Amino acid sequence: MTRKKVKLAYITNDSARKSTFKKRKRGLLKKVSELSTLCGIEACAIIYSPYDSEPQVWPSPLGVQRVLARFKEMPELEQSKKMVNQESFLRQRIAKANEQLKKQRKDNREKEMTQVMFHSLMSTATGKGLQNLSIMDLNDLGWLIDQNLKEIYIRVDKLNKEPLNPPPPPPPTDDHGLMPRTSSSVDNHVQPDHHQMNMETMHRQRWFMDLMNPQEHMGFVGDEMMLPFADYNHNALWSTAFFP
Amino acid sequence: MVMKKNPSTGRKKTATTKIQTKSHLQVTFSKRRSGIFNKASELCTLCGVEVAMIVFSPGNKVFSFGHPKVETILDRFLSAPGSKKHQLLEAHRSIYNIHELNVHLTEILNQVEAEKKHGDLLEEMRRLNQREHWWEAPIRELGLHELEQLRASMEELKKNIIAVILNGGGKVDDEFLESKAAAFIIPNGHNLLY
Numbered sequence: 001m002t003r004k005k006v007k008l009a010y011i012t013n014d015s016a017r018k019s020t021f022k023k024r025k026r027g028l029l030k031k032v033s034e035l036s037t038l039c040g041i042e043a044c045a046i047i048y049s050p051y052d053s054e055p056q057v058w059p060s061p062l063g064v065q066r067v068l069a070r071f072k073e074m075p076e077l078e079q080s081k082k083m084v085n086q087e088s089f090l091r092q093r094i095a096k097a098n099e100q101l102k103k104q105r106k107d108n109r110e111k112e113m114t115q116v117m118f119h120s121l122m123s124t125a126t127g128k129g130l131q132n133l134s135i136m137d138l139n140d141l142g143w144l145i146d147q148n149l150k151e152i153y154i155r156v157d158k159l160n161k162e163p164l165n166p167p168p169p170p171p172p173t174d175d176h177g178l179m180p181r182t183s184s185s186v187d188n189h190v191q192p193d194h195h196q197m198n199m200e201t202m203h204r205q206r207w208f209m210d211l212m213n214p215q216e217h218m219g220f221v222g223d224e225m226m227l228p229f230a231d232y233n234h235n236a237l238w239s240t241a242f243f244p
Numbered sequence: 245m246v247m248k249k250n251p252s253t254g255r256k257k258t259a260t261t262k263i264q265t266k267s268h269l270q271v272t273f274s275k276r277r278s279g280i281f282n283k284a285s286e287l288c289t290l291c292g293v294e295v296a297m298i299v300f301s302p303g304n305k306v307f308s309f310g311h312p313k314v315e316t317i318l319d320r321f322l323s324a325p326g327s328k329k330h331q332l333l334e335a336h337r338s339i340y341n342i343h344e345l346n347v348h349l350t351e352i353l354n355q356v357e358a359e360k361k362h363g364d365l366l367e368e369m370r371r372l373n374q375r376e377h378w379w380e381a382p383i384r385e386l387g388l389h390e391l392e393q394l395r396a397s398m399e400e401l402k403k404n405i406i407a408v409i410l411n412g413g414g415k416v417d418d419e420f421l422e423s424k425a426a427a428f429i430i431p432n433g434h435n436l437l438y
Contacts, residue, residue: 008346010289020292028283032297035280039273040262043299046321049291055321068318071298071306082307083314085284090345093282097352104359111366118373118380121397129407142405145398151383152395159388
Protein backbone atom coordinates (compact mmCIF):
# COMPACT_ATOMS: atom_id res chain seq x y z
CA MET A 1 0.00 0.00 0.00
CA THR A 2 1.38 3.40 -0.83
CA ARG A 3 2.55 5.57 2.05
CA LYS A 4 -0.35 7.38 3.67
CA LYS A 5 -0.39 11.10 2.81
CA VAL A 6 0.54 13.13 5.91
CA LYS A 7 -1.91 15.89 6.84
CA LEU A 8 -0.11 19.19 6.55
CA ALA A 9 -0.85 20.54 10.01
CA TYR A 10 0.91 20.90 13.34
CA ILE A 11 1.36 17.47 14.94
CA THR A 12 -0.24 17.77 18.35
CA ASN A 13 0.99 14.44 19.70
CA ASP A 14 4.35 15.34 21.31
CA SER A 15 6.19 12.08 20.69
CA ALA A 16 4.94 11.81 17.10
CA ARG A 17 5.97 15.39 16.49
CA LYS A 18 9.42 14.80 17.93
CA SER A 19 10.06 11.66 15.88
CA THR A 20 8.73 13.36 12.72
CA PHE A 21 11.05 16.25 13.39
CA LYS A 22 14.07 14.00 13.78
CA LYS A 23 13.41 12.05 10.59
CA ARG A 24 12.40 15.01 8.42
CA LYS A 25 15.27 17.16 9.71
CA ARG A 26 17.75 14.45 8.72
CA GLY A 27 16.05 14.14 5.33
CA LEU A 28 16.12 17.90 4.76
CA LEU A 29 19.81 18.25 5.66
CA LYS A 30 20.69 15.25 3.48
CA LYS A 31 18.89 16.87 0.52
CA VAL A 32 20.75 20.15 1.01
CA SER A 33 24.03 18.25 1.08
CA GLU A 34 23.10 16.34 -2.11
CA LEU A 35 22.12 19.57 -3.87
CA SER A 36 25.41 21.14 -2.90
CA THR A 37 27.43 18.17 -4.18
CA LEU A 38 25.40 17.58 -7.33
CA CYS A 39 25.39 21.17 -8.44
CA GLY A 40 28.61 22.35 -6.87
CA ILE A 41 26.90 25.22 -5.08
CA GLU A 42 27.18 26.74 -1.59
CA ALA A 43 24.23 26.49 0.76
CA CYS A 44 23.42 26.45 4.48
CA ALA A 45 20.57 25.55 6.79
CA ILE A 46 19.73 26.74 10.34
CA ILE A 47 17.01 25.02 12.36
CA TYR A 48 15.81 26.19 15.77
CA SER A 49 13.72 23.61 17.58
CA PRO A 50 12.40 23.27 21.10
CA TYR A 51 14.35 20.03 21.40
CA ASP A 52 17.80 21.64 21.31
CA SER A 53 19.03 24.86 22.87
CA GLU A 54 21.63 25.14 20.09
CA PRO A 55 20.38 25.45 16.50
CA GLN A 56 20.94 22.49 14.19
CA VAL A 57 23.02 23.64 11.22
CA TRP A 58 24.35 22.40 7.91
CA PRO A 59 27.11 22.09 6.84
CA SER A 60 28.70 23.29 10.07
CA PRO A 61 28.67 26.43 12.25
CA LEU A 62 31.72 27.67 10.33
CA GLY A 63 30.19 26.71 7.00
CA VAL A 64 27.05 28.67 7.88
CA GLN A 65 29.13 31.72 8.86
CA ARG A 66 30.86 31.63 5.50
CA VAL A 67 27.59 31.38 3.53
CA LEU A 68 25.99 34.13 5.63
CA ALA A 69 28.99 36.39 4.99
CA ARG A 70 28.68 35.83 1.25
CA PHE A 71 24.93 36.44 1.49
CA LYS A 72 25.31 39.68 3.45
CA GLU A 73 27.87 40.98 0.95
CA MET A 74 25.32 40.82 -1.85
CA PRO A 75 23.30 43.96 -2.63
CA GLU A 76 20.10 44.26 -0.65
CA LEU A 77 18.00 43.80 -3.79
CA GLU A 78 19.74 40.59 -4.75
CA GLN A 79 19.30 39.19 -1.26
CA SER A 80 15.56 39.76 -1.19
CA LYS A 81 14.75 39.04 -4.84
CA LYS A 82 14.36 35.30 -4.29
CA MET A 83 13.62 35.42 -0.58
CA VAL A 84 10.48 33.74 0.63
CA ASN A 85 8.83 32.95 3.92
CA GLN A 86 6.37 30.15 4.38
CA GLU A 87 3.43 32.26 3.30
CA SER A 88 4.92 33.61 0.08
CA PHE A 89 6.39 30.20 -0.71
CA LEU A 90 3.01 28.51 -0.33
CA ARG A 91 1.34 31.17 -2.46
CA GLN A 92 3.88 30.51 -5.21
CA ARG A 93 3.27 26.79 -5.01
CA ILE A 94 -0.49 27.33 -5.17
CA ALA A 95 -0.07 29.44 -8.31
CA LYS A 96 2.10 26.77 -9.93
CA ALA A 97 -0.31 24.01 -8.94
CA ASN A 98 -3.22 25.96 -10.45
CA GLU A 99 -1.30 26.34 -13.69
CA GLN A 100 -0.62 22.63 -13.71
CA LEU A 101 -4.28 21.85 -13.05
CA LYS A 102 -5.44 24.10 -15.87
CA LYS A 103 -3.03 22.47 -18.31
CA GLN A 104 -3.96 18.97 -17.24
CA ARG A 105 -7.66 19.71 -17.65
CA LYS A 106 -7.06 21.17 -21.10
CA ASP A 107 -5.09 18.11 -22.17
CA ASN A 108 -7.78 15.79 -20.86
CA ARG A 109 -10.50 17.78 -22.57
CA GLU A 110 -8.58 17.44 -25.83
CA LYS A 111 -8.19 13.71 -25.37
CA GLU A 112 -11.89 13.36 -24.66
CA MET A 113 -12.87 15.32 -27.72
CA THR A 114 -10.52 13.29 -29.88
CA GLN A 115 -12.24 10.18 -28.62
CA VAL A 116 -15.66 11.66 -29.37
CA MET A 117 -14.48 12.61 -32.84
CA PHE A 118 -13.31 9.12 -33.75
CA HIS A 119 -16.39 7.62 -32.19
CA SER A 120 -18.63 9.91 -34.19
CA LEU A 121 -16.73 9.06 -37.35
CA MET A 122 -17.43 5.44 -36.82
CA SER A 123 -21.04 5.42 -35.76
CA THR A 124 -23.35 4.79 -38.73
CA ALA A 125 -26.09 6.84 -37.05
CA THR A 126 -24.41 9.92 -38.42
CA GLY A 127 -26.62 12.67 -37.04
CA LYS A 128 -28.08 10.91 -34.03
CA GLY A 129 -24.92 10.55 -31.96
CA LEU A 130 -24.33 14.27 -32.15
CA GLN A 131 -27.67 15.20 -30.65
CA ASN A 132 -26.63 14.64 -27.07
CA LEU A 133 -23.47 16.70 -27.38
CA SER A 134 -23.62 20.20 -25.94
CA ILE A 135 -23.21 23.15 -28.24
CA MET A 136 -19.78 23.69 -26.72
CA ASP A 137 -18.80 20.09 -27.48
CA LEU A 138 -20.06 20.43 -31.04
CA ASN A 139 -18.00 23.56 -31.43
CA ASP A 140 -14.87 21.95 -30.08
CA LEU A 141 -15.49 18.89 -32.21
CA GLY A 142 -15.81 21.07 -35.31
CA TRP A 143 -12.63 22.87 -34.45
CA LEU A 144 -10.78 19.61 -33.86
CA ILE A 145 -11.92 18.24 -37.19
CA ASP A 146 -10.67 21.36 -38.92
CA GLN A 147 -7.25 20.84 -37.40
CA ASN A 148 -7.19 17.24 -38.54
CA LEU A 149 -8.38 18.12 -42.02
CA LYS A 150 -5.63 20.68 -42.27
CA GLU A 151 -3.09 18.04 -41.39
CA ILE A 152 -4.56 15.61 -43.88
CA TYR A 153 -4.21 18.15 -46.66
CA ILE A 154 -0.60 18.82 -45.73
CA ARG A 155 0.12 15.10 -45.65
CA VAL A 156 -1.63 14.52 -48.99
CA ASP A 157 0.39 17.31 -50.60
CA LYS A 158 3.56 15.81 -49.24
CA LEU A 159 2.72 12.35 -50.55
CA ASN A 160 1.76 13.73 -53.94
CA LYS A 161 5.17 15.30 -54.19
CA GLU A 162 6.88 11.97 -53.51
CA PRO A 163 5.74 9.82 -56.45
CA LEU A 164 8.53 7.30 -55.70
CA ASN A 165 7.18 5.55 -52.64
CA PRO A 166 4.48 3.03 -53.66
CA PRO A 167 1.07 3.83 -52.08
CA PRO A 168 0.19 1.27 -49.34
CA PRO A 169 -2.48 -1.37 -50.27
CA PRO A 170 -6.00 0.16 -49.96
CA PRO A 171 -7.71 -1.15 -46.80
CA PRO A 172 -10.86 -3.30 -47.49
CA THR A 173 -14.11 -1.32 -46.94
CA ASP A 174 -16.43 -2.56 -44.27
CA ASP A 175 -20.14 -2.67 -44.68
CA HIS A 176 -21.66 -1.01 -41.69
CA GLY A 177 -19.62 1.95 -40.52
CA LEU A 178 -18.57 4.97 -42.50
CA MET A 179 -15.05 3.79 -42.14
CA PRO A 180 -13.45 0.84 -43.89
CA ARG A 181 -13.12 -2.37 -41.87
CA THR A 182 -10.28 -2.49 -39.38
CA SER A 183 -7.15 -3.78 -41.03
CA SER A 184 -3.60 -4.23 -39.95
CA SER A 185 -2.24 -2.05 -42.72
CA VAL A 186 -1.14 0.17 -39.89
CA ASP A 187 1.43 -1.62 -37.74
CA ASN A 188 0.49 -1.11 -34.18
CA HIS A 189 3.66 0.32 -32.71
CA VAL A 190 1.99 3.70 -32.69
CA GLN A 191 4.16 6.60 -31.56
CA PRO A 192 2.63 9.40 -29.48
CA ASP A 193 -0.12 10.47 -31.71
CA HIS A 194 -0.48 14.05 -32.73
CA HIS A 195 -4.24 14.20 -33.17
CA GLN A 196 -3.98 15.80 -29.80
CA MET A 197 -2.44 18.99 -31.17
CA ASN A 198 -1.49 21.74 -28.77
CA MET A 199 -4.60 23.87 -28.57
CA GLU A 200 -4.40 27.15 -26.70
CA THR A 201 -8.06 27.24 -25.79
CA MET A 202 -10.07 24.14 -26.41
CA HIS A 203 -13.39 25.89 -25.94
CA ARG A 204 -13.60 27.35 -29.41
CA GLN A 205 -17.14 28.69 -29.28
CA ARG A 206 -15.82 30.87 -32.04
CA TRP A 207 -15.52 27.93 -34.46
CA PHE A 208 -19.19 27.89 -35.38
CA MET A 209 -19.52 31.66 -35.15
CA ASP A 210 -16.63 32.12 -37.57
CA LEU A 211 -18.31 29.64 -39.85
CA MET A 212 -21.53 31.61 -39.86
CA ASN A 213 -20.18 35.07 -40.42
CA PRO A 214 -16.53 35.05 -41.39
CA GLN A 215 -16.56 38.73 -42.43
CA GLU A 216 -17.70 39.99 -39.07
CA HIS A 217 -14.41 39.08 -37.41
CA MET A 218 -12.04 39.59 -40.34
CA GLY A 219 -10.26 42.18 -38.29
CA PHE A 220 -9.96 39.70 -35.46
CA VAL A 221 -6.46 39.84 -34.15
CA GLY A 222 -6.61 36.27 -32.83
CA ASP A 223 -4.24 33.58 -34.05
CA GLU A 224 -4.50 32.25 -37.57
CA MET A 225 -6.58 29.30 -36.44
CA MET A 226 -9.51 31.61 -35.89
CA LEU A 227 -10.05 31.93 -39.66
CA PRO A 228 -11.21 28.50 -40.71
CA PHE A 229 -11.00 27.47 -44.36
CA ALA A 230 -8.92 30.51 -45.23
CA ASP A 231 -5.58 28.85 -45.47
CA TYR A 232 -6.29 25.54 -47.14
CA ASN A 233 -8.55 26.66 -49.86
CA HIS A 234 -6.34 25.30 -52.55
CA ASN A 235 -8.44 22.17 -52.80
CA ALA A 236 -11.03 22.72 -55.51
CA LEU A 237 -13.35 20.21 -53.84
CA TRP A 238 -13.84 22.60 -50.96
CA SER A 239 -16.56 24.91 -52.19
CA THR A 240 -18.92 26.27 -49.59
CA ALA A 241 -20.75 29.54 -49.35
CA PHE A 242 -18.08 30.98 -47.06
CA PHE A 243 -15.48 30.77 -49.63
CA PRO A 244 -14.75 34.04 -51.54
CA MET B 245 31.50 7.86 -12.11
CA VAL B 246 28.84 10.48 -11.74
CA MET B 247 25.89 8.55 -10.39
CA LYS B 248 26.26 5.24 -8.60
CA LYS B 249 23.02 3.32 -9.02
CA ASN B 250 22.10 1.79 -5.71
CA PRO B 251 20.63 -1.58 -6.78
CA SER B 252 19.14 -2.45 -3.40
CA THR B 253 16.77 0.53 -3.26
CA GLY B 254 15.72 0.72 -6.88
CA ARG B 255 15.70 4.11 -8.49
CA LYS B 256 17.54 6.00 -5.76
CA LYS B 257 20.57 7.84 -7.07
CA THR B 258 23.47 8.49 -4.69
CA ALA B 259 24.95 11.90 -5.33
CA THR B 260 28.69 11.54 -5.26
CA THR B 261 30.06 14.12 -7.65
CA LYS B 262 29.06 17.25 -9.52
CA ILE B 263 26.84 16.88 -12.59
CA GLN B 264 28.88 17.42 -15.76
CA THR B 265 26.40 18.69 -18.33
CA LYS B 266 25.36 22.28 -17.68
CA SER B 267 21.70 21.94 -18.68
CA HIS B 268 21.25 18.79 -16.59
CA LEU B 269 22.85 20.58 -13.65
CA GLN B 270 20.53 23.58 -13.99
CA VAL B 271 17.41 21.46 -14.23
CA THR B 272 18.49 19.41 -11.23
CA PHE B 273 19.23 22.55 -9.27
CA SER B 274 15.86 24.18 -9.85
CA LYS B 275 13.88 21.02 -9.15
CA ARG B 276 15.78 20.05 -6.02
CA ARG B 277 15.94 23.63 -4.72
CA SER B 278 12.16 24.02 -4.79
CA GLY B 279 11.78 20.53 -3.38
CA ILE B 280 14.03 21.42 -0.46
CA PHE B 281 12.14 24.62 0.29
CA ASN B 282 8.98 22.57 0.24
CA LYS B 283 10.44 20.11 2.75
CA ALA B 284 11.52 23.03 4.93
CA SER B 285 8.03 24.51 4.80
CA GLU B 286 6.49 21.15 5.72
CA LEU B 287 8.91 20.77 8.62
CA CYS B 288 7.87 24.17 9.97
CA THR B 289 4.17 23.36 9.63
CA LEU B 290 4.34 19.87 11.07
CA CYS B 291 6.75 20.49 13.90
CA GLY B 292 6.36 24.21 14.57
CA VAL B 293 10.11 24.78 14.27
CA GLU B 294 11.92 27.80 12.80
CA VAL B 295 14.12 27.32 9.78
CA ALA B 296 16.29 29.45 7.52
CA MET B 297 17.95 28.22 4.38
CA ILE B 298 20.23 30.02 1.94
CA VAL B 299 21.09 28.45 -1.40
CA PHE B 300 23.34 29.94 -4.05
CA SER B 301 22.45 28.99 -7.63
CA PRO B 302 24.95 27.84 -10.26
CA GLY B 303 24.46 31.32 -11.74
CA ASN B 304 25.41 32.88 -8.41
CA LYS B 305 21.93 34.15 -7.67
CA VAL B 306 20.74 33.50 -4.13
CA PHE B 307 17.54 31.78 -3.02
CA SER B 308 16.46 31.89 0.62
CA PHE B 309 13.64 30.46 2.66
CA GLY B 310 12.87 31.49 6.23
CA HIS B 311 10.12 30.80 8.76
CA PRO B 312 8.94 33.03 10.26
CA LYS B 313 11.41 35.24 8.34
CA VAL B 314 14.96 34.83 6.98
CA GLU B 315 16.23 38.01 8.65
CA THR B 316 15.02 37.09 12.13
CA ILE B 317 16.67 33.65 12.00
CA LEU B 318 19.94 35.02 10.64
CA ASP B 319 20.03 37.80 13.24
CA ARG B 320 19.32 35.27 15.94
CA PHE B 321 22.13 33.03 14.70
CA LEU B 322 24.63 35.87 14.30
CA SER B 323 23.74 38.06 17.26
CA ALA B 324 22.95 37.59 20.98
CA PRO B 325 19.89 35.56 22.06
CA GLY B 326 18.08 38.85 23.07
CA SER B 327 15.77 38.95 20.08
CA LYS B 328 13.74 35.85 21.11
CA LYS B 329 10.59 37.64 22.29
CA HIS B 330 10.02 39.53 19.08
CA GLN B 331 9.98 36.38 16.96
CA LEU B 332 7.35 34.52 18.95
CA LEU B 333 4.83 37.28 18.40
CA GLU B 334 5.35 37.22 14.69
CA ALA B 335 5.26 33.43 14.38
CA HIS B 336 1.89 33.34 16.11
CA ARG B 337 0.29 35.87 13.80
CA SER B 338 1.12 34.04 10.60
CA ILE B 339 0.25 30.52 11.76
CA TYR B 340 -3.45 30.90 10.94
CA ASN B 341 -2.75 32.03 7.41
CA ILE B 342 -0.27 29.25 6.76
CA HIS B 343 -2.77 26.61 7.76
CA GLU B 344 -5.29 27.97 5.28
CA LEU B 345 -2.69 28.03 2.51
CA ASN B 346 -1.58 24.49 3.31
CA VAL B 347 -5.14 23.24 3.08
CA HIS B 348 -5.71 25.09 -0.17
CA LEU B 349 -2.48 23.75 -1.67
CA THR B 350 -3.27 20.19 -0.68
CA GLU B 351 -6.68 20.49 -2.29
CA ILE B 352 -5.28 21.64 -5.62
CA LEU B 353 -2.53 19.01 -5.62
CA ASN B 354 -5.18 16.34 -5.06
CA GLN B 355 -7.17 17.66 -8.00
CA VAL B 356 -4.07 17.65 -10.18
CA GLU B 357 -3.46 14.03 -9.26
CA ALA B 358 -7.04 13.09 -10.06
CA GLU B 359 -6.84 14.79 -13.44
CA LYS B 360 -3.56 13.03 -14.15
CA LYS B 361 -5.13 9.63 -13.44
CA HIS B 362 -8.04 10.57 -15.68
CA GLY B 363 -5.58 11.57 -18.41
CA ASP B 364 -3.74 8.26 -18.13
CA LEU B 365 -7.01 6.39 -18.47
CA LEU B 366 -7.90 8.32 -21.61
CA GLU B 367 -4.43 7.64 -22.95
CA GLU B 368 -4.88 3.93 -22.36
CA MET B 369 -8.25 3.88 -24.10
CA ARG B 370 -6.66 5.76 -26.98
CA ARG B 371 -3.98 3.09 -27.38
CA LEU B 372 -6.61 0.36 -27.42
CA ASN B 373 -8.63 2.18 -30.05
CA GLN B 374 -5.55 2.77 -32.18
CA ARG B 375 -4.87 -0.93 -32.32
CA GLU B 376 -8.39 -1.65 -33.52
CA HIS B 377 -9.06 1.24 -35.88
CA TRP B 378 -6.50 2.10 -38.57
CA TRP B 379 -7.98 5.58 -38.99
CA GLU B 380 -7.06 6.52 -35.44
CA ALA B 381 -3.39 6.17 -36.25
CA PRO B 382 -1.30 9.32 -36.55
CA ILE B 383 -1.96 11.03 -39.85
CA ARG B 384 1.72 10.87 -40.77
CA GLU B 385 1.42 7.09 -40.90
CA LEU B 386 -1.51 6.96 -43.26
CA GLY B 387 -1.21 6.39 -46.98
CA LEU B 388 -2.94 8.37 -49.70
CA HIS B 389 -5.93 6.10 -49.99
CA GLU B 390 -6.52 5.99 -46.24
CA LEU B 391 -6.16 9.74 -46.02
CA GLU B 392 -8.78 10.20 -48.68
CA GLN B 393 -11.25 8.03 -46.78
CA LEU B 394 -10.49 9.73 -43.49
CA ARG B 395 -10.91 13.14 -45.13
CA ALA B 396 -14.24 12.18 -46.64
CA SER B 397 -15.57 10.84 -43.35
CA MET B 398 -14.38 13.86 -41.41
CA GLU B 399 -16.01 16.23 -43.81
CA GLU B 400 -19.19 14.24 -43.64
CA LEU B 401 -19.12 14.44 -39.87
CA LYS B 402 -18.46 18.14 -40.06
CA LYS B 403 -21.53 18.66 -42.21
CA ASN B 404 -23.56 16.76 -39.67
CA ILE B 405 -22.25 18.94 -36.89
CA ILE B 406 -23.24 22.06 -38.79
CA ALA B 407 -26.64 20.57 -39.45
CA VAL B 408 -27.15 19.72 -35.79
CA ILE B 409 -26.14 23.19 -34.67
CA LEU B 410 -28.28 24.86 -37.29
CA ASN B 411 -31.34 22.89 -36.34
CA GLY B 412 -30.82 24.18 -32.84
CA GLY B 413 -29.83 20.65 -31.89
CA GLY B 414 -27.30 19.66 -29.32
CA LYS B 415 -27.91 20.03 -25.60
CA VAL B 416 -28.27 23.69 -25.00
CA ASP B 417 -26.03 25.25 -22.34
CA ASP B 418 -27.57 28.60 -21.60
CA GLU B 419 -24.42 30.54 -20.96
CA PHE B 420 -23.35 29.82 -24.53
CA LEU B 421 -26.70 30.65 -26.08
CA GLU B 422 -27.23 33.93 -24.29
CA SER B 423 -23.99 35.37 -25.56
CA LYS B 424 -24.46 34.27 -29.16
CA ALA B 425 -28.23 34.27 -29.66
CA ALA B 426 -28.28 36.59 -32.69
CA ALA B 427 -25.68 34.58 -34.58
CA PHE B 428 -28.09 31.78 -35.35
CA ILE B 429 -29.87 33.76 -38.05
CA ILE B 430 -28.21 32.89 -41.37
CA PRO B 431 -27.46 36.23 -43.06
CA ASN B 432 -28.03 35.23 -46.65
CA GLY B 433 -29.97 32.02 -46.15
CA HIS B 434 -27.47 30.25 -48.40
CA ASN B 435 -27.67 26.48 -48.41
CA LEU B 436 -24.62 25.47 -46.45
CA LEU B 437 -24.64 21.80 -46.96
CA TYR B 438 -22.86 20.99 -50.16
